[in-house]
Amino acid sequence: MNYLLKANKQPLAWVLPISLLLGGQSAAMANSTNQIENAGTAVQILIPAIALGTTIVHEDGHDGTVQFFKSLAASQITTEVLKNVTHERRPNGGCCKSFPSGHTSAAFMGASFIHKRYGLRYAIPAYLGATFVGYSRVQAKKHYTHDVLAGAAIGTLSSFYFTKPYKGFTVSPMAEKGGLGLSLGKEW
16 A cells, blocks of 8 residues: 555545545435534544545655644644633533534644645645534534634634645635735745
8 A cells, every 4th residue: 555655646636535535425424413413523533634644645754743733732722721711501501611612623623734734725625524524513503603613713723823834835825905815835
């Protein structure tokens, strides 16, 4: 298997088909609230696993892996601190750890890591999956919409803060007064 991955000049080419396949199957199987919740939980684990696996496949060993774990740690620590400080009850009346959504935080951390490290085109399926994770948490009445939005922001910001582009090239979305666009950058 390692030979096949090394022979492929674009080792990230596997991310899109696998993400779409697994995300599509999860969404198709999820026709009830419980199934949607279970599918969201699976995708929440899958996205960071793919992000970490990408550092291995890309032979991005030390730098990429360290950046991944810094992003993950920042995201999860921030999420847990906020859960313990806010004590917000869940929409289903469950215990007091609704804000922010940890599932969504982890999913968006993984998607944003792929985006920042390897580029937006590889991250689009992961962002779609992360959005499904947020939807699944609201649908299952485990979180309010603002819990999910906060989790997405925490996950995204942690990756964008700790992650540098692989081999110095990046494509990032940009929003300024009066317009939206893409920012292209190259480290020399």
